[in-house]
Amino acid sequence: MESTQIEVTNTLQANESIKTELYDSGASRHMSPFWDQFITYQQTSPRPILAANKQVFYAVGTGDFRIQVPNGVNLTPIVLRDALHAPEMGLTVVSVGCIANAGYSVAFEGNTCKIKNRSGTLIGSIPLTTNNLYKVEQVNAAITMPEQVDLYTLHCRLGHIAPNSIRKLVKSNVITGIQLINEGPKFTCLSCEYAKAI
Numbered sequence: 001m002e003s004t005q006i007e008v009t010n011t012l013q014a015n016e017s018i019k020t021e022l023y024d025s026g027a028s029r030h031m032s033p034f035w036d037q038f039i040t041y042q043q044t045s046p047r048p049i050l051a052a053n054k055q056v057f058y059a060v061g062t063g064d065f066r067i068q069v070p071n072g073v074n075l076t077p078i079v080l081r082d083a084l085h086a087p088e089m090g091l092t093v094v095s096v097g098c099i100a101n102a103g104y105s106v107a108f109e110g111n112t113c114k115i116k117n118r119s120g121t122l123i124g125s126i127p128l129t130t131n132n133l134y135k136v137e138q139v140n141a142a143i144t145m146p147e148q149v150d151l152y153t154l155h156c157r158l159g160h161i162a163p164n165s166i167r168k169l170v171k172s173n174v175i176t177g178i179q180l181i182n183e184g185p186k187f188t189c190l191s192c193e194y195a196k197a198i
Contacts, residue, residue, distance in 0.1 A: 018137050018138070018139050019034060019091075019092065019137070019138050020090070020091035020092065020135060020136070020137050020138075021067060021091065021092040021093075021094055021135065021136045021137075021138070022091055022092065022093050022094065022133060022134070022135050023094045023096055023113050023126050023134040023135070023136075024093050024094065024095060024096060024134075025096040025097065026052070027093045027094075027095040027096070027097070027098075028095060028097065028098075029082070029083070029084050029093075029095055029098065030065060030080040030081075030082070030083035030084065030092075030093065030094055030095050030098055031049065031057075031059065031083060031084045031085075031086050031089060031092065031093045031095075032065055032083055032084075032085065032086070032089065032091075032092035032093070033085070033086055033087050033088065033089040033090065033091070033092070034092060035061075035085060035087070037065055037066050037067065037092075038061075038063045038064065038065050038066075038083070038085060039063070039064050039065070039066050039079065040063040040064045041061055041062075041063035041085070042061060042062055042063055043060065043061045044059065044060060044061055044062055045060075046058040046059070046060055047059045047060075047084075049084065049086055057086045057088045057089050058086060058088065059084035059085060059086045060085055060086070060087065061084070061085035062082060062083065062084055062085065063082075063083065063085070064079050064080065064081050064082070064083065065079065065080045065083035065092075066078075066079055066080075067080060067092065067094065068138065069115065069123060069124035069126070069136075070124065070125060070126060070136055071122060071123055071124050071125050072125060076123040076124055078123065078124075080094065080095075080098070080099075081098075081102065082098075096113070099115060103118050104116060104117055104118070104123075105120075108134075111127060111128040112125050112126065112127055112128065113125075113126040113128070113134040114126075147177065147178050147179070148178070148179045148181045149178050149179070149180065149181065150180075150181055151163055151166060151167075151180065151187070152187045152189070154166050154175075154178065154180065155187075155189060156189070156191075158175075160189060160191060160192050160195075163186075163187075166180075167180070
């Protein structure tokens with residue numbers, strides 16, 4: 001029998017993910033699947049986006065989006081205004097046209113896309129990759145601690161299964177990402193009592 005692992009919110013693991021940003025002179029809007037980088041956000045009705053390869057993605061929100069632009073050994077934080085949130089996309093598309101319209105200058109010099117602010121200071125230098133794309137890949141490593149949760153809360157989250165079953169699941173590492181605390185005395189769950197009475 002194949003075992004199944006349940007993950008409950010804040011997992012204890014090293015989440016190492018690569019976030020790719022593509023600087024595209026043909027894109028009409030900034031777009032990203034990474035909801036966690038939006039600093040403002042407004043949900044919208046699904047709106048189709050046609051990619052260059054004719055694949056369709058759907059934008060479901062819009063807002064201001066923060067990125068770190070490489071500039072030599074440093075990173076410059078900038079905010080992309082009115083970016084689209086498209087969860088099905090695999091990478092962030094940075095619209096070179098939108099950057100230029102915001103008052104920055106963009107120049108393709110040699111094998112580099114250079115971005116300067118309004119005063120002419122270089123704030124970004126994006127290298128050309130071997131497949132002729134101006135692309136940045138950033139590795140984000142994050143370690144999250146297990147959530148400390150009491151038995152009653154976990155009982156409610158897991159669909160009101162028996163407390164002894166919860167203890168067994170935690171001890172056998174079927175449930176991960178939590179630290180069971182405050183087991184305490186037996187508790188009475190009003191929802192379970194109500195269900196039994198029906």
